[in-house]
Amino acid sequence: xxxxxxxxxxxxxxxxxxxxxxxxxxxxxxxxxxxxxxxxxxxxxxxxxxxxxxxxxxxxxxxxxxxxxxxxxxxxxxxxxxxxxxxxxxxxxxxxxxxxxxxxxxxxxxxxxxxxxxxxxxxxxxxxxxxxxxxxxxxxxxxxxxxxxxxxxxxxxxx
Numbered sequence: 001x002x003x004x005x006x007x008x009x010x011x012x013x014x015x016x017x018x019x020x021x022x023x024x025x026x027x028x029x030x031x032x033x034x035x036x037x038x039x040x041x042x043x044x045x046x047x048x049x050x051x052x053x054x055x056x057x058x059x060x061x062x063x064x065x066x067x068x069x070x071x072x073x074x075x076x077x078x079x080x081x082x083x084x085x086x087x088x089x090x091x092x093x094x095x096x097x098x099x100x101x102x103x104x105x106x107x108x109x110x111x112x113x114x115x116x117x118x119x120x121x122x123x124x125x126x127x128x129x130x131x132x133x134x135x136x137x138x139x140x141x142x143x144x145x146x147x148x149x150x151x152x153x154x155x156x157x158x159x
Contacts, residue, residue, distance in 0.1 A: 017048035043085025060133030
C-alpha cells in the first residue's frame with residue numbers, strides 16, 4: 001500500500017480544480033495498491049478554492065504548534081481545515097501502514113521539502129506543509145513526486 005496525493009494521480013482536487021497528474025509516477029505505481037488522499041478536501045475545503053499559504057515564512061511544524069496560520073490569498077484563515085485534513089491523513093497512515101507516502105511538493109498541506117513563502121509571490125522556501133509535517137512527526141517517511149524511492153529506476157537513471 002502506498003499513500004499518494006490524489007492530484008498527482010490525476011484527480012481534479014487542486015485549489016484551481018485541476019490536477020497535477022504525474023505520468024511517470026502513475027506509471028511507476030501501476031502495479032501497486034494505492035490510497036489517494038487530498039488533505040485539503042478531507043479537511044473541508046471546496047474545489048476550486050482560493051490559494052492558501054502558511055503565513056510569515058513558517059512551515060507546517062509551526063502550524064501544528066499553534067504559532068503559524070494558514071490563510072487564503074483573500075485573508076481567510078483555513079488553519080483548522082488544514083489541521084483536520086492532516087489528522088485524517090495521519091489516521092489513514094496509522095491504519096494502513098503504507099510502504100511509502102508520496103505527496104505533492106510545494107503544497108501548504110503536502111510539501112515535504114519546500115512550500116510557498118506565505119507572501120503569494122511564487123517564492124519557495126524550505127519547509128514542510130501541514131500534513132507532511134504531521135506525518136514526519138509521527139515517524140512516517142514522506143516523499144514527493146521528484147524523490148520517491150523508485151524514481152531512479154522509473155526514469156532510467158543510475159543512482
